[in-house]
Amino acid sequence: MTTRLDIAPCSPADRGLLFELAEVAFAGERGWDAPRVLDALHHDRVFVARDNRPMGYVAVRSESGTRVVVVDQLLVAPGHERMGVGHLLLDYAEQYAIERRASLLRIAVESDNSAARNFYRRAGFLPVERELFELDLERHTPQLT
Numbered sequence: 807m808t809t810r811l812d813i814a815p816c817s818p819a820d821r822g823l824l825f826e827l828a829e830v831a832f833a834g835e836r837g838w839d840a841p842r843v844l845d846a847l848h849h850d851r852v853f854v855a856r857d858n859r860p861m862g863y864v865a866v867r868s869e870s871g872t873r874v875v876v877v878d879q880l881l882v883a884p885g886h887e888r889m890g891v892g893h894l895l896l897d898y899a900e901q902y903a904i905e906r907r908a909s910l911l912r913i914a915v916e917s918d919n920s921a922a923r924n925f926y927r928r929a930g931f932l933p934v935e936r937e938l939f940e941l942d943l944e945r946h947t948p949q950l951t
Contacts, residue, residue: 811861811891813898816852824854824863827883837916846878851902855895861886864895866902869912875903877913896929904943911941 816824824847825840832838846852850865862882868875877899882891903911914937915922923939931939 811855811857811894813853813855813894816847816854816863820852820854820860820863821847823860824852824881827860827863828879828881831881831884836918843879850878853895853898853902855891855898861889862891862895864899866899868906868908873907873909875899875906875908875911877911880913892925893929900941900943909942909944911943913939915939 825843828843829840833840846865846867850867852863852865854860855862860883863879864877864881865879866875866877877896880892880895880899882889882895900911911931913926913931915926917923917937923933926939927933929941931941934940
C-alpha cells in the first residue's frame with residue numbers, strides 16, 4: 807500500500823499533466839481516444855491522487871435522470887501501479903456516488919483487459935454486459951483497507 811495520498815478536485819492547471827499521464831499510459835493501446843480523454847478532463851468531476859505530484863485520477867459523471875454515477879476514467883500513473891492508488895481512487899468515486907444518493911456505480915472495461923476486469927471484480931463490481939461492470943451501492947459494503 808502506498809503512503810497516504812491526498813485526493814482533491816482537479817484544478818485547471820492539472821488537466822494538461824493528467825492528459826500527458828493518460829497519453830503515456832494508453833496511447834499505444836486499442837481504444838485510446840484523445841478527444842474522449844480531454845472531454846472527460848474538462849467536463850467530468852475529476853479527482854486527483856497526489857503525493858508531491860499526481861499519481862493518478864478518476865473522472866466521474868452522473869447519468870442524467872438516473873441514480874447512476876459512471877466512472878469515465880480511472881488512471882494510475884505509470885510506475886505507481888500496485889501501490890494502492892487505484893483502490894483509493896475507486897473508493898473515492900464510490901463515496902462521491904453515495905453522497906449523491908446514487909444506487910449504482912458503473913464502469914466500462916474492455917473485454918480483453920483482464921487485469922482491470924479482475925481489479926473491479928475484487929472491488930465488488932459485477933459484469934452486467936460484455937464491457938459494462940456495476941457496483942450496487944445499496945447492497946455493497948465497502949471493504950476496509
